[in-house]
Amino acid sequence: MRTRSEVVIVGGGIQGLAIAYHLAKDHGLRDVLVCEASYLCSGASGRNGGGIRAQWSSEVNIRLMQESLRLCKAFAQEHRINTWFRQGGYLFLARDPATCETLAQSVKLQNECGVSTRLLELREVTRIVPELSLDGVVAASYNPDDAVVFPWPFVWGYAEGARALGVEVAPFTEVLDIELSAGRVSAVETTRGRVATSCVINATGAHSPALAAKVGIELPNQPHRHEICSSEPLKPWLGPLVADLSNGLYFSQSTRGEIVGGVSNERVPPGANQDSSNRFLSLYARALVRVIPRMADAKILRQWSGLYDLTPDRNPIVGSVDGVGGFHLVCGFMGHGFMMAPVMGKLMAHHVATGERQPLFDQWNLRRFREGRLLSEGMIIG
Ligand SMILES: Cc1cc2nc3c(=O)[nH]c(=O)nc-3n(C[C@H](O)[C@H](O)[C@H](O)COP(=O)(O)OP(=O)(O)OC[C@H]3O[C@@H](n4cnc5c(N)ncnc54)[C@H](O)[C@@H]3O)c2cc1C
Incomplete structure (x- = not known):
């Protein structure tokens, strides 16, 4: 496994793999390592109901899902894999x-x-x-x-698509710790060695609070x-x-x-x-x-x-984190992180590759809990 990587994505579920794929495909950023503690599809991405919908009560979810539905429909052709869409x-x-x-x-x-x-x-x-x-x-x-789709081909499709573009997807590689230097991430310690990096994306779903704690960040989401x-x-x-x-x-x-x-x-x-x-x-x-x-x-x-990744206001936690440079979150997706991943993969990859501000991520940023700007969503199932 490489010992240095421009970007390290922790978590080889659909969120992490979709980001990896779009970093390489849309931005030519191939120096990317995805560390997955277990096998692909071991997390919620391999255990869900495959439901994909644009029926939501908040405008942001409706608009994101219109785009995600389009991406899901086109997925089979783009990735040459049957999704049973x-x-x-x-x-x-x-x-x-x-x-x-x-x-x-x-x-x-x-x-x-x-x-x-x-x-x-x-x-x-x-x-x-x-x-x-x-x-x-x-x-x-x-x-x-x-x-409705069969979820596994999406995970495999993103993983193979990312690999074909030069991304390293490493199953059975758990991230044990994250090193900081002058308030920025500088390396991850894994079960297969140390990897120097200046950018870590926490895509560990319901396990995201445990990983964030490694850099001193307390997340309010909980596995359920x-x-x-x-x-x-x-x-x-x-x-x-x-x-x-x-x-x-x-x-x-x-x-x-x-x-x-x-x-x-x-x-x-x-x-x-x-x-x-x-x-x-x-x-x-x-x-x-x-x-x-x-x-x-x-x-x-x-x-x-499987595990739902529940947040107090039923909305995800996405974007960078105050006080820890180079550490990004993409978690808290409740029971709809599978359907959101295609569009989130694109948006998150754009944000990480270009550094451009993404207004959506301001709304979904972790600091909303500290500032008391909680959101709502009335059409969560389960
Ligand atoms: C029963 C069920 C039904 C659902 N139905 C739907 C549905 O119909 N539609 C929908 O859109 N969503 C649904 N969901 C939710 C959806 O499955 C999740 O929101 C989505 O899969 C989350 O993807 P993820 O990549 O963030 O997390 P995951 O798929 O959980 O991936 C996170 C990965 O991180 C790995 N990991 C954790 N810690 C570390 C570490 N330290 N180092 C390395 N790797 C680590 C884990 O092994 C895991 O594979 C359902 C969920 C469940 C449980």
Whole structure:
């Protein structure tokens, strides 16, 4: 492994790899090393539901996701890899007046941004998913352009694309420490030796607080287990990803026919535990059967979990850090860091390569917590 690198990206999940790829491709910056503690896809990027949507309640998320959807759609052709991109839309369900209002406001904003989401009459909902029980549902929104993909090819595509351009992607290479010199990063200490560098990007997802602590930075985000499961393959019957905002239930049908989904489990304490629980299965089964009674007969074949990277205001933490030169953050992406990575990879690479100010990163900067400028987002699932 090289002993000196212009940029060291810590974390070989989709965020770190997308940045590496765009540094090399868009800016010709090939002297880049990605250190991944385990195998590629070991983190949340290899464990998620692959949902990609432009239905959000804040303008910044809507606009970023319009661009990310475009990038995701073009990914297979650009990287010569099948992503199982399936544009069946996202169908959101609301069951109470407050959520109904959030949905209506969000649809209005999405339409102003050019996203073709519609608030649906309930009879239209059953036209889109005839198997759906509308008992208790008071409103629904649908954007036909939202999509679902298989996540792994994105991770592999970015890794291979970056490698082909000269980036070194080093799995099984954990960053143990970060050296500082005169208030700037000067090297990282890894399980495979020391690497001198003046630029470190913390893309370690739910592990980002531990890495930031190495340079004396305290982050407010916390890891939180999120469980997910997959049914036996069924004949294709479900077009959109369905999300119930009342309990965080979401499910979609994969191209192999499996129903893949999860649900909120409010009793899960913060921590990096990635076990699977019976409680999750029973919460999920009850929530799913309430919405799709016919799923009562289906069998669950696999269950796994990953880590959400939760921030206090449900928005990410991105950009440079006051007081530590050359140290950048790209973390706190909750349950939507996968879909954000294509656009974030481009923006972050531009910022690191050119040093140009990125107004978005001011909004998402760590200092907002110190300054009490908290943000909000009403359409987080799970
Ligand atoms: C069950 C589940 C479902 C989800 N569903 C969706 C969805 O439908 N759509 C969506 O957009 N998002 C979803 N998400 C969220 C999404 O998966 C994450 O936001 C995203 O993958 C984060 O990517 P990342 O690269 O920041 O982190 P990760 O993929 O977690 O990568 C971080 C990497 O850093 C490595 N690392 C940590 N510490 C070190 C160190 N010291 N040295 C070297 N390497 C280190 C880890 O091994 C890990 O591989 C879901 C998440 C879960 C858990």
